[in-house]
Amino acid sequence: MTHADSSDQTPPVPYDPATVETRWQLRWAERGTNAVDLDGAPNPFYALMMFPYPSAEGLHVGNLFAFTGSDISARFRRLQGHQVFQPLGYDAFGIHSENYALKVGAHPMELTPKNVANFQRQLERAGLMVDWRSKVDTSRPDYYKWTQWVFLQLYKQGLAYKKAAAVNWCPTDKTVLANEQVENGLCERCGTAVEQRFLEQWFFKISSYAERLLNNLDALDWSVVTKQAQRNWIGRSHGAELTFHVEGASEHVRVFTTRADTIFGATYLVLAPEHPLVDAVTRDAQRHAVREYQAATKRQDLISRKSVKAKTGVFTGAYATNPATGTPIPIWIADYVLMEYGTGAIMAVPGHDERDFDFARAFDLPIVRVVAASGDDATTPLGDSAYTDDADGVIVNSAQFDGMAVREAKSNVTAWLAEHGHATPVVNYRLHDWCISRQRYWGPPIPIIYCDACGVVPVPESQLPVALPFIPDFKPDDSGISPLARHEEWYRVPCPTCGAMARRETDVSDTFLDSAWYFLRYPSASDTRVAFDPTRTAKWLPVDSYIGGNEHAVLHLLYSRFVTMVLHDAGHIGFEEPFTRFRAHGMIIRDGAKMSKSKGNVINPDVYMEEWGADAFRMYLMFLGPYEEGGDFQHKGISGVRRFLDRLWATVRDVSTDGAIDIDVMRKLHRTIKKVGDDSGTLAYNTAIAAMMEYLNAVRRGDRVAQRAEVMPLVQMVAPYAPHLAEECWAELGQAGSVFDGGWPTFDPAMLVDDEVELVVQVNGKVRGKLRVASDVHEANALAAARADHGIAKFLVGEVKKVVFVPKRLLNIVVG
RNA sequence: ACCCGGAUGGCGAAACUGGCAGACGCGAGGGACUUAAAAUCCCUUGGCCGAAAGGCUGUGCGGGUUCGAGCCCCGCUCCGGGUACCA
Numbered sequence: 001m002t003h004a005d006s007s008d009q010t011p012p013v014p015y016d017p018a019t020v021e022t023r024w025q026l027r028w029a030e031r032g033t034n035a036v037d038l039d040g041a042p043n044p045f046y047a048l049m050m051f052p053y054p055s056a057e058g059l060h061v062g063n064l065f066a067f068t069g070s071d072i073s074a075r076f077r078r079l080q081g082h083q084v085f086q087p088l089g090y091d092a093f094g095i096h097s098e099n100y101a102l103k104v105g106a107h108p109m110e111l112t113p114k115n116v117a118n119f120q121r122q123l124e125r126a127g128l129m130v131d132w133r134s135k136v137d138t139s140r141p142d143y144y145k146w147t148q149w150v151f152l153q154l155y156k157q158g159l160a161y162k163k164a165a166a167v168n169w170c171p172t173d174k175t176v177l178a179n180e181q182v183e184n185g186l187c188e189r190c191g192t193a194v195e196q197r198f199l200e201q202w203f204f205k206i207s208s209y210a211e212r213l214l215n216n217l218d219a220l221d222w223s224v225v226t227k228q229a230q231r232n233w234i235g236r237s238h239g240a241e242l243t244f245h246v247e248g249a250s251e252h253v254r255v256f257t258t259r260a261d262t263i264f265g266a267t268y269l270v271l272a273p274e275h276p277l278v279d280a281v282t283r284d285a286q287r288h289a290v291r292e293y294q295a296a297t298k299r300q301d302l303i304s305r306k307s308v309k310a311k312t313g314v315f316t317g318a319y320a321t322n323p324a325t326g327t328p329i330p331i332w333i334a335d336y337v338l339m340e341y342g343t344g345a346i347m348a349v350p351g352h353d354e355r356d357f358d359f360a361r362a363f364d365l366p367i368v369r370v371v372a373a374s375g376d377d378a379t380t381p382l383g384d385s386a387y388t389d390d391a392d393g394v395i396v397n398s399a400q401f402d403g404m405a406v407r408e409a410k411s412n413v414t415a416w417l418a419e420h421g422h423a424t425p426v427v428n429y430r431l432h433d434w435c436i437s438r439q440r441y442w443g444p445p446i447p448i449i450y451c452d453a454c455g456v457v458p459v460p461e462s463q464l465p466v467a468l469p470f471i472p473d474f475k476p477d478d479s480g481i482s483p484l485a486r487h488e489e490w491y492r493v494p495c496p497t498c499g500a501m502a503r504r505e506t507d508v509s510d511t512f513l514d515s516a517w518y519f520l521r522y523p524s525a526s527d528t529r530v531a532f533d534p535t536r537t538a539k540w541l542p543v544d545s546y547i548g549g550n551e552h553a554v555l556h557l558l559y560s561r562f563v564t565m566v567l568h569d570a571g572h573i574g575f576e577e578p579f580t581r582f583r584a585h586g587m588i589i590r591d592g593a594k595m596s597k598s599k600g601n602v603i604n605p606d607v608y609m610e611e612w613g614a615d616a617f618r619m620y621l622m623f624l625g626p627y628e629e630g631g632d633f634q635h636k637g638i639s640g641v642r643r644f645l646d647r648l649w650a651t652v653r654d655v656s657t658d659g660a661i662d663i664d665v666m667r668k669l670h671r672t673i674k675k676v677g678d679d680s681g682t683l684a685y686n687t688a689i690a691a692m693m694e695y696l697n698a699v700r701r702g703d704r705v706a707q708r709a710e711v712m713p714l715v716q717m718v719a720p721y722a723p724h725l726a727e728e729c730w731a732e733l734g735q736a737g738s739v740f741d742g743g744w745p746t747f748d749p750a751m752l753v754d755d756e757v758e759l760v761v762q763v764n765g766k767v768r769g770k771l772r773v774a775s776d777v778h779e780a781n782a783l784a785a786a787r788a789d790h791g792i793a794k795f796l797v798g799e800v801k802k803v804v805f806v807p808k809r810l811l812n813i814v815v816g
Numbered sequence: 817a818c819c820c821g822g823a824u825g826g827c828g829a830a831a832c833u834g835g836c837a838g839a840c841g842c843g844a845g846g847g848a849c850u851u852a853a854a855a856u857c858c859c860u861u862g863g864c865c866g867a868a869a870g871g872c873u874g875u876g877c878g879g880g881u882u883c884g885a886g887c888c889c890c891g892c893u894c895c896g897g898g899u900a901c902c903a
Binding site for chain 2: 014233690806
């Protein structure tokens with residue numbers, strides 16, 4: 001078809017995405033369009049997206065939804081004049097890859113590169129503005145060498161230590177399981193009940209950064225949901241440690257409480273079953289029962305123990321003195337008290353704590369009221385539940401504190417107990433230290449050597465990487481130790497300090513350590529001398545925009561912040577927060593349900609990109625709902641976006657350069673530029689696309705021929721969303737070079753205001769008519785115009801009581 | 817249980833700071849073009865009453881504030897996500 005043949009009667013020729021997209025992907029690669037000058041950029045912008053784990057199934061729509069949203073943001077920044085660095089890589093180490101390799105009988109060292117290659121093919125096809133020169137792969141020695149280096153930095157700061165800790169153990173698979181691999185206390189693979197085992201593990205002291213991790217959140221420009229999730233995870237609570245003397249013994253039990261005000265109602269103590277004082281405190285008559293209970297709780301796994309609601313426990317036979325009342329109260333052990341939190345012991349106040357209440361009911365322990373709600377008094381029975389409200393209510397049955405408000409009593413009771421040496425105010429955190437040991441194969445070996453003479457010796461930095469060897473028997477076995485521990489030829493090494501034969505650490509580190517610093521590596525990905533080059537790091541970091549899934553709100557994002565702080569404190573980098581701005585994207589569901597293989601509603605992006613083109617697929621993903629909330633993927637919905645792209649292409653093909661400019665279309669254009677610019681910056685992609693559709697409809701209204709000046713800016717606005725077609729249009733319009741070097745169109749604020757507006761006229765709050773009036777019309781004139789309008793006047797019965805006038809919007813006349 | 821979100825046509829969704837509810841798109845119905853179909857283009861499309869003009873009604877439920885509430889306040893219901901015996 002030639003231009004001469006075109007008319008509004010001729011259907012637009014759909015463009016062929018396969019041709020257009022391949023053409024531009026090749027040109028981008030040839031011309032280095034997506035490559036940024038890492039050393040020279042005057043106006044740098046670091047756009048980061050969460051890197052994927054390269055699964056064998058290939059790219060998921062969820063990945064593509066995330067990446068596209070990030071890509072649009074990056075391309076938009078570039079059009080606004082930044083040099084945008086948008087790297088991508090692979091989180092290739094870890095239990096997922098290892099388990100999959102086990103399942104298909106392959107070796108992860110051979111399988112992972114294949115999966116990575118497949119991902120790479122799919123990603124390139126999606127047309128992301130990624131600078132592939134900076135790709136990282138966490139499973140390659142040139143990357144994990146530096147992961148091990150990061151470990152050593154933490155070790156040097158005294159933030160890495162070893163201790164025995166509980167792990168989930170599957171007796172059938174004979175392996176340690178991560179918490180995510182345990183479902184309702186059963187192994188997710190074989191369904192066997194999971195047990196608890198104790199192993200020596202490496203930990204990072206993230207808990208000593210709790211306060212800073214919490215406080216810094218206030219200043220971060222992050223999604224509120226993400227910040228809230230981190231606050232909950234860190235879980236700071238202000239309270240007091242109270243000391244209880246054990247009757248007839250020298251021991252003291254320390255408990256943590258946030259409700260010191262209720263101490264007069266503490267009718268018993270509870271220790272965690274594994275509490276170190278249990279043995280010393282237990283009386284002989286109860287010793288057997290206590291031992292049995294301890295054994296029973298130990299056999300349970302970590303997860304199911306926490307989900308059990310029914311209270312169990314056993315009396316130790318011992319009593320402690322309540323320091324407030326001076327009365328003896330029994331000491332119990334029960335698994336509802338967790339050794340990991342606080343002091344591993346509590347004072348039970350069944351009147352004002354649900355769990356203590358349930359326990360007291362189950363074991364017939366006394367329940368005393370020490371707080372009264374308004375309307376109640378000291379003698380009002382508690383009924384069927386504890387009264388836990390600490391916002392109002394007054395203290396009762398508590399000697400000199402009777403009548404005091406709870407809030408006031410908290411500090412006063414603590415102070416009074418402190419005077420007698422029974423209390424210290426403390427702040428407690430829910431956040432535990434980060435266990436980084438994995439008794440697995442597919443990860444970076446922890447760079448530590450154990451020497452009989454020198455003890456724990458870190459591998460010298462000059463000897464990194466500690467290479468992960470290729471071993472055929474990488475499957476974990478019933479020894480409970482890492483597969484690497486079966487290879488003496490690997491772990492037997494001379495001590496770096498004294499040269500005597502020593503033994504390597506045979507555990508590998510957690511995948512979350514790989515991803516806790518990858519953003520630091522990207523700008524220096526090709527640098528073999530250092531983990532991250534100081535100059536480039538200073539130029540590009542912290543990350544300007546990070547976009548990813550909120551499932552990583554706590555672990556990945558918190559660990560990244562922690563590692564960044566540690567590296568900052570060690571003098572390696574000049575900032576302590578890695579991500580200036582973070583936005584959590586939503587989730588794509590399908591027909592109202594989560595996508596899953598079992599439901600058979602998983603979307604294969606390849607199939608859609610094949611049928612509709614990558615541009616249409618990208619744009620549909622962004623159109624189906626608000627980016628930060630996600631949305632429902634509907635099979636047919638994509639056709640609307642594709643029709644829009646076809647119409648855009650047809651309009652560009654038939655564009656005229658000599659017609660008259662329509663002032664209404666120009667006004668619409670300027671409003672659209674503003675709207676699309678605002679929305680693209682705030683990730684409101686769905687409404688940005690709607691605005692562009694609306695504008696194209698206006699341009700094509702009736703049988704008018706679109707003017708070049710009307711269409712050019714639309715091509716520029718569409719570019720972040722449909723980059724290949726935008727390039728094609730840009731070239732078709734006679735522009736040289738990439739549309740991404742052509743800038744973002746500007747709007748004239750004067751074009752946003754209309755001389756005339758439609759004024760809504762209400763009578764008693766109901767819309768009764770609309771008037772076209774000058775936009776600066778005064779109330780009196782508007783009122784007169786309304787009275788003159790027949791359709792409105794007929795509702796104006798009775799006396800006018802009030803007139804509400806909102807300029808440019810509405811006139812409400814209240815009559816009656 | 818707790819902490820966050822959310823609930824709007826047949827469907828996905830819009831609605832600035834309290835000011836025309838349903839933009840944009842899908843689907844559906846009708847029409848044009850076509851031998852026909854597809855594609856494309858045009859029109860209609862929350863519900864109810866009405867021949868029409870027009871009117872009434874409508875944003876999960878019950879109250880409230882306001883000239884005016886999808887939006888604010890109080891009390892619920894349901895759905896999604898996260899955390900979960902955290903003292």
